Amino acid sequence: MQGKGLINFFVILISIACLYSLSFTFVTRKVESDAVAYAKGDPAKERAYLDSMATVDVYNLGFAKFSYQYCKERELALGLDLKGGMNVTMEISLKELISNLADNTKDENFNKALDNAEARGKDSQKDFVSLFGEEFKKLNPNGKLATFFANKDNAVNNINSNSSDADILNFLQKESGSAIDRSFNILRTRIDKFGVTSPNIQRQQGTNRILIELPGVSDEQRVRKLLQGSAKLEFWETYDNTEIFPLLENINRTLASTLKKNDAKSDTATSDSTSKDSTQAGRLASLGGTANKAKTDSLKGDSSSLALQQAKNQNPLFAVLSPNVGQGAQGQQVLGQGPVVGYVLQKDTALINSYFSSAEIKSIIPGNVKLLWSVKPVSKETKMFQLFAVKPTGLDAGPVLTGNVISDARADVDQRTNNPQVEMVMNSEGAREWRKISAAAAAANPKKAIAIVLDNTVYSAPTVQDEIANGISSITGNFTFEDTQDLANVLKAGRLPAPAKIVEEAIVGPTLGQAAIDAGINSSVIGLVVVLVFMIFYYNRAGLVANIAVVFNVFFIMGILASLGAVLTLPGIAGIVLTMGTAVDANVLIYERIREELAMGKGIRQAISDGYKHALPSILDSQITTFLVGIILYLFGTGPILGFATTLMIGIITSLFTAIFITRIIFEWMIKKDMKITVSYPWSDHTMKNANFGFFTNRKKFYGLSVALMLISVISIFTKGFSLGVDFSGGRTYTVKYEKAVNLEDVRENLNGAFGITSEVKTFGTENQLRITTPFLIDQTDDAADKQVLDKLNEGLSKIQGNSYQIVSSQKVGPTIANDIKISAIYSVIFSIIVIALYILIRFRKWQYSIAAAISIAHDAIILLGIFSLFDGILPFSLDMDQHFIAAILTVLAYSINDTVVVFDRIREYLGIHRAKDETISHVVNTAINRTLSRTIITSLTIIFVMAVLFIFGGEVIRGFSFAILIGIILGTYSSIFLAAPIFADLQGDEPEKAKELDVNTSKLKPAKA
Structure with missing residues (x-):
């Protein structure tokens, strides 16, 4: 194999990169496990522990150290369906x-x-x-x-x-x-x-x-x-730090005194350290040392240290808040100028807020002083936020200006310094007020700053240098270009309020999330084991080589997902499970070709080389068509479907790499070591080896069967229709879990009475868990409507006496967004069929291939839709038409064409080399189907095994999804064998193919028997 050294290098490089990406997940899991052990079931303690670890180095590679926050931002995150939470x-x-x-x-x-x-x-x-x-x-x-x-x-x-x-x-x-x-x-x-x-x-x-x-x-x-x-943009006058520092000292003394009273065991020596030195420099030096010591210990995670506890007792405020100080002319510490009065680590902002909101402290903060946080930390490394002091003014004790005076704002560049800045333009009313405000601020000594505040958070506090007469002013500072864009957007937000409303939401309780995690892990592990056992069972030592490639494949998928910052969802796990099945397909194609080459009498080295060469076109064609569907899913899908599409596309790339290169490297190594290589057992060596079924001769029977099934499907689709999921119909869906099993009809009757409208009630997994969907107030998405629906829901649910319940999760979709999802789903299916047909046309250069493939996958789609329509309400699980079903049907189309392309590739190969006799197209097609039958059945069985595992163990959330793929695989296998290739022959016309002599290395075809 040429380039073996380069391939080895890439395998090692990719492995190291994936291990590095996944290592952050391992580290964060360890920290979070420690937090759980520390908290002993107290969520508040657990959060406090993790907050305290945010800036602590928890990962040491020798050449670099990483904090918990840094690792958390790079871990493989879990989606809402796995972790619980809210999607809006x-x-x-x-x-x-x-x-x-x-x-x-x-x-x-x-x-x-x-x-x-x-x-x-x-x-x-x-x-x-x-x-x-x-x-x-x-x-x-x-x-x-x-x-x-x-x-x-x-x-x-x-x-x-x-x-x-x-x-x-x-x-x-x-x-x-x-x-x-x-x-x-x-x-x-x-x-x-x-x-x-x-x-x-x-x-x-x-x-x-x-x-x-x-x-x-x-x-x-x-x-x-x-x-x-609604966003509230305001302009506030500010205090200078020197004016506020005495207030901070007073707050510190009051807190220390309060702590003393509350702790009878407190050391009597913990007198107010701020009074030991009456000079400002002495007080600042003392406070600075205390605060720095406290922060150092906090950053080390040493929250129980004696020094830290003493610092908190003596100076509760300054133990976590560093005053704004600088160096004076003599080198001593002096108070810094400007509106910033202190710096606080992100993890301590909640503590400071609790101090300021306590009754003792609120009573000593004057009404004309307001303390606000900065919108961003000073630096990402320290996570240190600034505390600003602003001055309420006027009769209403509010800001000097509100955001509605801004007519325009844009990111700009200072022509003198070439630094990013923001240019702000006010309307005529604002310009008049701004002139007065800027004149007063510029005349002050020292010059005052004006704080720009959105939602009680300070975005910027520029110092006013001169009176601004025309209402146009530039805001400069330590900005990046992105900062100026954000600030310009904030300034403009006050002028053009565009209210935002929630049109769709999904709430997943942590219980359901944990159940989904367990189901996903179980299905993944069992699916992997099934694939590994089957490959060894059927392909002997070559199966072991394929298993190594499958393990590498899963490892690469997880590593790449982590490196991309992707979110792992339950459909994403389904994508991984499905990829484990399809990853084997490439190995099956290779191994079946190797077996054919060995049957011709070639040595193992030559058989392996020719097997890889002859299998490559089929592998590429089949995987590219699946990848194209993945792209379409990614472009048209939303939410969890994006996770499935991402996983599917990554899985295709990694499975190609592992199946073609890693297995080849292993085989080369085994040959070099003179190890015995076997691709079958004696019992499996002849499986379907001499298959000679009359697929073409009996094609009309299968045409009739397919037409009958399609007709039944179409009738059901247009008469019975579908049960639309909430993301297609709009409305609200709730998952409700009762303590004991409930009568479905009783719940439905109670809810219909409460809502005054028919609602859908289905069991969801177990007899005590229900999925309830109601169109009640479907056109209203505000909070009042949400509360009204929830009240009606509880009214109906509570009528089941002696059986407590809890609402585990909920989902809301407005009618507008439901329509958009439906339209996108329809487009994605139609577009997929068109794209696949075009690819076949380009790749095989004959329109007959393209039309046959399009008919085949349309057949699969119609019958699958018919099954979901016909059996909805009959089977004991949800067959809702939703986004997950669209993902499933597109996956089925991808697999169906994958299977079909393999047969087409063999037809194209035979048409190119078997021309010694006057052979008809139907003869060549029938032989091609028989020669690929072993591969088709083995691959289908592998995927059916893993999808059956997913269906059984994957959980109720994706049972309908896995059922659709499971049935679709069976349909796709059927259509590729019995429909696609015979339709191609009929379209081509059954004429003899005349040409050159047979290749000496190619076996002769024999007439197929009916």
Whole structure:
């Protein structure tokens, strides 16, 4: 094998890289295990322990050390279905955005156009702005949009009374995108402050929606309030640090005194250390030493050390808060200037907040002092946040300006220093006020800063250098270009509020999450064992070589997922289990070709070499078609389906690498060591070796059977229809677990009475666990509607006497997003069939191959749909039509074409070399099917084994998904043998193929017997 040294190098390199990526997961699991042991069942203690470890080095490689926070950001994260938590889709209200840009006009036609556009958006794939433009033109054909949008605020964007409707719509498109970007940044900041471990937030490109995943969250109401609250942008006057430091000292003394009273055993020597030295320098030196010692011990994780405890007793505040100090002219410590009054580690911000909110401290903080945190830490390494002091002013004791005075803000570059900055433009009213405020701040000694605050968090506090007369000012500081973009977005958010509402949510309780983890692990382990045993059982020593490749394959998949920062979901685990089955396919193709070469009398070395060479085209064609489907799933899928698609694509690449290269390296090594290589046992050596079935002769019988099954399926689809999952129909779904088994009809009757509308109730796994879906208040997605639905649900559930229950998980999907998911699903299936047919056409250069493949996979899809329609409500598990089913049907199409391509490759090979006699196409096709029959059945059986394991042990959540793939594999095997190849022969025309003599190394074909 050429390039063996290079391949060995890549195997070692990839193995090291995967091991390195997975090592972070091992480290975080160890820390979290220690936290559980320390907490002894107390969640608050567990969180506190992990917070204290955030900046502590927990992973030492010798040449580098990594903190727990660094490792946590690089671990293989678990999805909501494995960990529990909350999945939310936010929709930015472009209707209100456009209304605000038009100064909230009362024009009847304008507002009617907005309402109509919102109604059409539920069933249309067009964007909201385009729909609004169409509706306005319908209602007011002679009207001009410029009439509503030509105002002072929009003039900065060159919008005036002469602007055309096209100009206005382009402006609205731009502002819509900008508003979504700003909302994204605001939501991301809120989530970061929420303290969720490994949150995921991403824009859904081409829509006005934002997807948010919050693993481990249990307080749903707090999340809803956090995400749906309107952003509040404000400008505050600030204090100088020197003005606030005496207050901090007073807080410190009060806390120390309170601790003394509460702890009778406290050391009497712990008098107030701030009074030992009356000079400012002495006090600062003492406090600085105490704070630094406390922080050093805290960073080491030594929370129980005597020094740390003494520091906390003597100076509770300054043990965790470092005052803003600097070096004076004489080298002594002096108070720093500016609005920053202290620095606190992220893990200690909650403690500081508890201090400030206590009754004793609230009573001594003046009403004209407000303490706020910075939005970001000073540096990622230390996770140190700044504490600012701002000054409430005016009659309402609030900010000096609010965000609605901003007309524009953009990231810019200082022409003198070439440093990033933000240029801010205010409207006429804001410019007048800003002139007064900036003049007063610039005249102060020292000059004052103005804090820019969003949602009570300080984004920036620039010092005002001079009076600003024209309302245009530049904000400079220690910014990166990304910082200035974020700050510009924040400033603009105050002017264009675009409310965000939750249109879809899924809440998974930790109990269900743990059950899903157990089910996923069990199915993966059992599936792996089944594959490994079967390969050794059938292929002898070559099976052992294939098993080594499968183990490497799983290792590479996990390592690559970790390195990409991917989230592992239950469908993702299903993808791994499926990949273990398909990974064997390449080995089966190779081994079957090796067996054919050995049957011709070749030596083992030559047989292996020729086996790999002849199997390669089939391997590549079959895996590329599956990979194409993975790409389509990734492009059209959302949520867990993305995890499945990612795993599937990675698995295809790694299985190709391991099957083609790693097994070859092992075989080369065995030959070099003169080890015996066997690819079968005596009993399996002749399995289907001389198969000579009349597939083509009997094709019309199978055509009739297929047409009958398709007809039954179509009738069921159009008469009975499908049970649509909540992500296709919209509504709310709840998983409810009773203490004891319940009567399904009783629960259904009670819920229908409570809701006043028919709801769907199904058992979910066990007789005491139910899946309830209701369309009640489907068009309302606000908190009030959620509460009303939940109240009605509890009303119905509680009527089952003497049987307690708990709501384990819930999911909500608005009708608009449900329609979008449906449309995407339909497009993905149609697009997959087209792409596969085009690939076959390009690869095989004959349209007959392409049409035969398209008919074959359409046959599989229709019958699978028919089974889900026909048996829904009959089989004892869910057969809902949802995103998981779409992923399953696309996987089935991929497998079906995978199988078909192998047969097509053999047909193409035989048509190219078997031309010594006047052989008909039907004869060649029938022989090709028989020669590949062993491979087809072995691969199908392998995948059926692992999917059966997934179906039995994978858990109720994906039982319908695994059932669809299991049935689809059987259908795909049937269609590739009995339909695709015979259809190709019929389309080609049954004429003799005449050409050159047979290759001497190729066996002659014999006429097939019926």
